[in-house]
Amino acid sequence: MASATQVRTYLAHWFQLGKKLIWLNGEAELLPQPVIRGEKFSPQFEDCWQKIMSVDGKNCYLEGSSETIKDLLSSNWDINNCARCNMPVPIVEMGTQSLDCVCSDLQNWPNTELPAPRSPVSNSIQLNSIRSRLDAK
Template identity: 65%
Template sequence: MASPDQVKQYLAYWFQLGKRLIVRNGEKAILPQPVIQGDRYSAEFEDCWQYITKNSSKDCYLEGTVQTIDELLSSRWDISPCARCDMPVPMMNLGLQPPECPCADLPLWPNTELPKPRSPVSNQTQLNSIRDRLRRSHQNRQDAPVQQEGDGDRSLDLRSLDH
């Protein structure tokens, strides 16, 4: 079963490639722009997601697909990477699979020259992760004394350089 977060991410990725949300068999088409703003989804995208979850999940679908958002949120569907382009696509848990990925009607996709659509990224979280890896690496080096070549029996203790 696809979680609401997976369906939300699925829509966000495809919106970044210009796919629209079709509502009431084409009565309305929605394409929030921008999708990402800094480290979170944009207000326009969040408004679209609220509209879908509150009003229209039964009668809206991503352009180029046939599954409604309501169907994707049922236990029959999951979201998995496309074998062709690695974008998220709906996959039935049981039964006949949909014929093609929504990328089928995008003439220049996949394009490895362009950045792939993405989820919001918290710069602070990423920087903290890098800092923690550097600290662990530095700690590992401090724990092992290093001997320089050609210095005979003299060894260099990296802890002395840490000041």
């Protein structure tokens, strides 16, 4: 079962590549920018997430996919990394799965020459980790 955190991360990664959220079956398209601000998700991303949660994810899905956010938050789905592009993708726990990745309609992706989309990172935690590795040598 995909947790809300995994679904948020899934959306954040794809938003960074320009994929839009289709809101209420096409009533609107949402693409918060920027997605990350400092060590946290941006207020724009948080507003988008709250909007999704206000309708329990019903009839909201990522451009290029058919699974709604409500589906992804159910016990039938999990989020794993795509074998082709290493981006988070929904995987059905039981039943048949489409072999297409959300990235299938992105030109020039995967592109290992560009920085990959990411989750927010705590600078202090990262720096402490680097310091610990250096101290160990």
